[in-house]
Amino acid sequence: MFAPLPTPHEMADWDRLSARDFGIMPEMLMENASRAALQALFDALGVKAHSPANKRVLLLAGPGNNGGDATALSRHLHDLGHEVLLLHTRPRQDYKNEAAYHLELALKAGVPTRLATDLDARDLGGYDVVVDGLLGTGLSGELRPDMLNLVRLTNDLGRKAFVLALDIPSGLSGFTGRPLPEAVRANLTVTFEAAKIGIAQPEAAPYIGRLDVRPIGIPRALRKAHAPAHVLMTAGLTDLIEKPGPGLHKGTAGHVLIIGGSAGLTGAPMLAAVAAMRAGAGLATIACPADIADAVKASRPEVMILPLDSGTEWTPNMMAALEPELARFDAAVVGPGLGRAGDTANFLRAWLSTATLPTVYDADALNLLASQKELLKKIGESAIVTPHPGEMARLLDLDIAEVQARRSECCRRLAENTGAVSVLKGAASLVASANGPRAVSPYCEPNLAVAGSGDVLSGILGRLLAGGLDAYHAACLGVLWHGQAGSILARDFPYRGNMPLEIAHVLPQAIKELKGHVQR
Ligand SMILES: NC(=O)C1=CN([C@@H]2O[C@H](COP(=O)(O)OP(=O)(O)OC[C@H]3O[C@@H](n4cnc5c(N)ncnc54)[C@H](O)[C@@H]3O)[C@@H](O)[C@H]2O)[C@@H](O)CC1
Ligand SMILES: Nc1ncnc2c1ncn2[C@@H]1O[C@H](COP(=O)(O)OP(=O)(O)O)[C@@H](O)[C@H]1O
Numbered sequence: 327m328f329a330p331l332p333t334p335h336e337m338a339d340w341d342r343l344s345a346r347d348f349g350i351m352p353e354m355l356m357e358n359a360s361r362a363a364l365q366a367l368f369d370a371l372g373v374k375a376h377s378p379a380n381k382r383v384l385l386l387a388g389p390g391n392n393g394g395d396a397t398a399l400s401r402h403l404h405d406l407g408h409e410v411l412l413l414h415t416r417p418r419q420d421y422k423n424e425a426a427y428h429l430e431l432a433l434k435a436g437v438p439t440r441l442a443t444d445l446d447a448r449d450l451g452g453y454d455v456v457v458d459g460l461l462g463t464g465l466s467g468e469l470r471p472d473m474l475n476l477v478r479l480t481n482d483l484g485r486k487a488f489v490l491a492l493d494i495p496s497g498l499s500g501f502t503g504r505p506l507p508e509a510v511r512a513n514l515t516v517t518f519e520a521a522k523i524g525i526a527q528p529e530a531a532p533y534i535g536r537l538d539v540r541p542i543g544i545p546r547a548l549r550k551a552h553a554p555a556h557v558l559m560t561a562g563l564t565d566l567i568e569k570p571g572p573g574l575h576k577g578t579a580g581h582v583l584i585i586g587g588s589a590g591l592t593g594a595p596m597l598a599a600v601a602a603m604r605a606g607a608g609l610a611t612i613a614c615p616a617d618i619a620d621a622v623k624a625s626r627p628e629v630m631i632l633p634l635d636s637g638t639e640w641t642p643n644m645m646a647a648l649e650p651e652l653a654r655f656d657a658a659v660v661g662p663g664l665g666r667a668g669d670t671a672n673f674l675r676a677w678l679s680t681a682t683l684p685t686v687y688d689a690d691a692l693n694l695l696a697s698q699k700e701l702l703k704k705i706g707e708s709a710i711v712t713p714h715p716g717e718m719a720r721l722l723d724l725d726i727a728e729v730q731a732r733r734s735e736c737c738r739r740l741a742e743n744t745g746a747v748s749v750l751k752g753a754a755s756l757v758a759s760a761n762g763p764r765a766v767s768p769y770c771e772p773n774l775a776v777a778g779s780g781d782v783l784s785g786i787l788g789r790l791l792a793g794g795l796d797a798y799h800a801a802c803l804g805v806l807w808h809g810q811a812g813s814i815l816a817r818d819f820p821y822r823g824n825m826p827l828e829i830a831h832v833l834p835q836a837i838k839e840l841k842g843h844v845q846r
């Protein structure tokens with residue numbers, strides 16, 4: 327369901343503890359890393375065991391262990407008969423520890439090597455593959471000028487060659503995924519043991535190319551005992567939804583109550599309701615002020631309407647009308663199109679004091695909570711709060727730039743303030759509970775950036791809560807499902823232009839595709 331997403335420091339700890347607690351020699355991990363990279367490269371290029379050894383490969387080896395990986399890889403390629411040149415950035419005698427060990431092996435095996443500073447870049451050309459082993463997770467601060475030049479050289483050569491980045495494209499921060507200030511643009515990044523957290527950030531996408539995560543032999547017991555603070559959501563989350571049995575009844579498939587709609591904001595609750603049904607809810611009902619019920623219904627036959635007290639605005643009295651009905655529902659979504667007019671804040675206060683249903687709080691429910699922060703504690707652990715960065719900024723009294731600069735920390739803080747599961751929306755959406763790992767979505771999908779897309783997400787989450795999932799797993803699966811819907815729409819609408827209802831409509835296809843991706 328989740329893959330670990332270590333920071334460079336957490337990854338370095340795994341490497342260190344493998345040696346300290348398990349006696350795994352660092353030379354061995356480097357050998358494993360280089361063999362994993364070799365296999366990933368051959369898989370990407372379609373090189374088979376019986377293929378002719380005819381590749382011309384330039385390997386750039388930086389001053390640290392990332393350079394050691396490139397060095398070990400050069401030996402394998404050379405031994406298989408490919409034509410290689412290993413370009414190292416340090417004089418040979420300056421390499422230390424495992425990188426020195428692998429350099430010695432490469433030299434004994436007869437790998438041709440050159441010191442990078444001895445070479446005129448104009449002499450380099452005609453390579454099929456360029457391997458970027460300049461810098462890995464040890465990058466600190468902005469690239470120094472000599473390294474920046476080598477990153478640029480790699481990108482120049484990459485116009486005519488396939489670029490393989492080892493562990494992470496050089497120049498990219500393993501923490502933030504941002505180039506410092508430039509980075510190698512790879513066709514393939516083979517990352518060792520686990521994707522580093524920077525790789526999952528939207529800023530990294532243009533540099534990574536295809537991502538291939540390969541194990542290098544860090545013991546499972548160690549990975550479990552020293553689990554990183556972040557994990558990546560994977561398609562395995564769809565195991566939480568079972569194939570419907572032949573005798574399924576709509577009443578057992580979950581009934582979602584949507585509380586929302588106000589004058590001028592009548593579409594949002596309907597989007598959430600349709601999404602809940604597209605995600606498999608058996609029934610969806612929208613509760614709204616009676617005088618806007620027809621506008622909310624909008625002639626859609628599949629969604630039921632529960633008109634509350636007369637008027638177009640929310641009042642605390644409406645909670646009295648709603649309360650006797652609540653036993654019919656399995657989960658609620660509060661907020662789509664709710665508005666902030668008049669007494670709506672007091673309606674929300676009454677809801678929080680009365681209702682016990684697992685609930686998703688979205689949109690204006692969040693804005694109302696931001697203006698009455700004493701209510702946040704009442705939300706509780708069976709709930710999910712789904713702010714976008716603007717709503718998060720209001721909830722935490724920050725500005726949006728601060729939220730975006732510290733997304734993970736903010737997401738965790740809101741979970742702590744509410745006791746609920748918090749979803750910070752946007753590219754690479756985050757899910758946090760007050761304890762436990764923070765989960766990052768693998769999806770950066772501009773097709774989801776359209777008004778109403780958040781209402782669709784809240785409907786999916788409502789359906790998953792109604793199906794009995796706990797809030798954390800419902801939030802992770804919902805975000806993943808919504809993301810896959812965005813990726814499906816990107817195929818038909820590469821320049822966007824899809825409507826939010828279309829996100830809801832592709833949800834059945836999205837879950838089918840996600841289930842198809844699960845590796846067993
Ligand atoms: N046992 C291990 O630690 C393993 C490490 N592995 C590889 O080792 C990498 C990490 O190795 P290291 O920690 O040696 O770090 P790196 O090889 O990523 O880089 C460290 C070197 O880069 C230089 N450097 C740092 N910031 C710079 C900047 N801004 N401009 C120019 N030069 C800069 C440092 O002076 C240092 O010499 C991983 O990414 C992975 O590829 C793998 O071999 C698996 C095992
Ligand atoms: N670039 C993106 N990549 C992935 N998801 C995105 C991206 N842009 C927006 N989304 C998702 O689309 C939804 C937008 O929700 P929101 O901002 O609340 O909009 P609205 O309230 O108008 O529906 C969120 O689930 C968000 O995570």
Ligand SMILES: [K+]
Binds near residue numbers: 458462495
């Ligand atoms: K690299």
